[in-house]
């Protein structure tokens with residue numbers, strides 16, 4: 001069996017260092033915020049090339065608190081991709097604001113900057129691109145549109161740790177960048193975790209206060225805040241894993257090159273990487289109209305695969321109150337019907353990768 005992702009492998013590789021980091025927190029008696037979280041924030045901000053990092057409880061909170069800090073509320077609209085994980089939309093809804101979906105470029109799966117302006121209204125406050133599958137969104141046109149219309153830009157970078165746009169790491173292109181350290185991400189904790197990075201000191205400060213009950217000084221509450229703090233035990237583990245992130249991302253990139261070579265001619269649409277992108281290769285996503293048959297073939301061959309994501313947000317019951325016409329967002333719908341994520345991770349071996357390629361090659365689609 002070749003698993004879709006081996007979550008244990010990175011921790012087995014670094015067992016000694018991770019055990020020591022956990023022990024340091026356990027022995028310190030400091031279990032909420034404190035020096036370990038401060039140190040991770042400084043190290044992650046430096047890694048991302050941002051001036052500030054604020055550690056939070058998870059990626060959804062990172063998006064939500066960033067929107068709150070930008071005063072997004074009822075009546076406001078936020079532009080989101082039509083094909084994203086539902087967290088991107090939920091963060092907007094949690095503010096009482098409305099997610100306004102924009103379709104992606106079909107070749108890159110990222111929001112199409114050419115379609116954004118048509119979605120802007122007098123209520124629009126923020127553009128929220130997602131660096132989906134670890135491929136950076138085309139930030140320059142997005143930032144230009146935001147400047148022209150006086151909008152803020154919040155990036156959902158939950159899948160893009162270490163990715164570069166035009167040579168510069170994701171982390172400070174927009175006003176705020178939201179991160180998740182969910183275990184399966186490129187930089188993952190041993191449970192839930194998240195953060196924001198930004199160059200805007202005022203926004204960083206507001207999120208800092210919001211994450212801790214709206215309090216700067218203990219028992220003095222400036223605003224109605226939240227409890228959304230990165231746990232020190234996760235911060236300590238993330239500090240260890242951050243040192244290996246570039247090496248692990250390089251292994252992902254090497255596997256992606258082999259996939260792209262090995263799967264050429266296999267009848268699948270393969271990931272396309274724009275010249276300006278250095279993806280983090282969070283996922284390796286292929287496409288075929290007979291996706292379900294391909295997935296069954298791989299399962300029978302002992303190869304794990306997943307669909308990211310099978311139901312676009314606008315088709316979820318959670319958003320059924322919006323009463324979309326049935327023809328809404330055909331690109332997101334088509335993508336969801338055809339995509340399949342193959343095994344990808346820093347601990348996937350070359351032998352395993354070759355088996356995946358062979359399993360795909362032995363699949364014969366039925367004639368249509």
Ligand SMILES: *Cc1c(COP(=O)(O)O)cnc(C)c1O
Nearest residue numbers: 058059060085087088158180182
């Ligand atoms: C994982 C993910 C999130 C949410 O992160 P959590 O830490 O699970 O809350 C948000 N957006 C995208 C694109 C993600 O992949």
